Amino acid sequence: MSSPVQPGCQFASDNTAGYCPEAWASLEQANAGTVPSYGDDRWTARACELIREVFEHDAEIFFSFNGTAANSLALAAMCQSYHSILCHEVSHVETDECGAPEFFSNGTKLLLLQGERAKLGADAIHRAVERRRDIHFPKPRVVSVTQATELSTVYSVGELAAVRDACSRHGLRLHMDGARFANAIAALGVPPRSVTWEVGVDVLCFGGTKNGMGMGEAIVFFNRDLADEFAWRCKQAGQLCSKMRYLAAPWVGLLENGAWLANAVRANAAAARLEAGLALIPGVEILGKREANAVFAKLTPAYAAALRAIGWKFYDFIGAGGCRFMCSWATTDADVDTFLADARATAGGMNGEGKSES
Numbered sequence: 001m002s003s004p005v006q007p008g009c010q011f012a013s014d015n016t017a018g019y020c021p022e023a024w025a026s027l028e029q030a031n032a033g034t035v036p037s038y039g040d041d042r043w044t045a046r047a048c049e050l051i052r053e054v055f056e057h058d059a060e061i062f063f064s065f066n067g068t069a070a071n072s073l074a075l076a077a078m079c080q081s082y083h084s085i086l087c088h089e090v091s092h093v094e095t096d097e098c099g100a101p102e103f104f105s106n107g108t109k110l111l112l113l114q115g116e117r118a119k120l121g122a123d124a125i126h127r128a129v130e131r132r133r134d135i136h137f138p139k140p141r142v143v144s145v146t147q148a149t150e151l152s153t154v155y156s157v158g159e160l161a162a163v164r165d166a167c168s169r170h171g172l173r174l175h176m177d178g179a180r181f182a183n184a185i186a187a188l189g190v191p192p193r194s195v196t197w198e199v200g201v202d203v204l205c206f207g208g209t210k211n212g213m214g215m216g217e218a219i220v221f222f223n224r225d226l227a228d229e230f231a232w233r234c235k236q237a238g239q240l241c242s243k244m245r246y247l248a249a250p251w252v253g254l255l256e257n258g259a260w261l262a263n264a265v266r267a268n269a270a271a272a273r274l275e276a277g278l279a280l281i282p283g284v285e286i287l288g289k290r291e292a293n294a295v296f297a298k299l300t301p302a303y304a305a306a307l308r309a310i311g312w313k314f315y316d317f318i319g320a321g322g323c324r325f326m327c328s329w330a331t332t333d334a335d336v337d338t339f340l341a342d343a344r345a346t347a348g349g350m351n352g353e354g355k356s357e358s
């Protein structure tokens, strides 16, 4: 029998979960003995080898402690300070990195684009480039897309090919924030290469943290020329881990037997279960089409407050205009079902007050 679920932060974020067993086991193995430092160890070599296998590409790979650093340093490597980066207005690089992409690139400007459900389309890219081409405007150089997006949608292979075509047409490089890349692959069921280097992605920030590690992202340069001197950039930014085995070993656990994908499949399935349950509750409106591991739903403030009073934690998500319920590899059916039972009971007790007013 499983232990009863306590209301808590299960749905607040996918970074509320711990290490998954596979990542933890290889971390424990890597803890034994002394090994060379600064990435000259066999764990780092193995992690890089596995990432190359997953992507079927001889990419250049670096590890950072978190995603803000991965994105910011990758973007800095793709631009000069007088360039600009085209990204969606709700993208993490714009809304959640405290200006780090601009800071680490010495002032490269983010240009914000709009697009359905947090995705960029070729037209928006084209218009942004065509709007100004003169010397007084920061020259567009990079497009940054997020896969899966901040709104739990996923770019299809075709949508990315259209982005790639717009990039080629305008001489733009393509960066992918893949903090939830595994969830996108789980949703799409395509090989990782087909949504990365095959559609022109130059650099992918491949997320480990939300996929089942305690910390760590991999910066994967499919365009190896862009990796020139990147090691120095990491070191200067305080992102070179001296005991690199601790950043690298969890990747070995995640990738060696496919735990990375199994974790993402589980997280997405938990979100699907949650979404299906919420959709049946009067007073809850599901927002948008979910493809990855987050559900967005509109609840009245009183209803959301009542759920929070029970102990459930979840964020209001400005870009979506509702509440975000994020699932992780660790979200169990029991977590989902307990939450849904509370949500149903709370909705029933609201005497109609919980119903969406619009």
Ligand SMILES: *Cc1c(COP(=O)(O)O)cnc(C)c1O
Residues within 6 Å of the ligand: 066, 067, 068, 069, 071, 092, 093, 146, 149, 150, 177, 179, 180, 209, 210
């Ligand atoms: C979580 C996340 C990141 C990384 O955030 P850090 O807190 O810096 O690790 C990057 N991009 C997206 C879309 C994210 O959700």
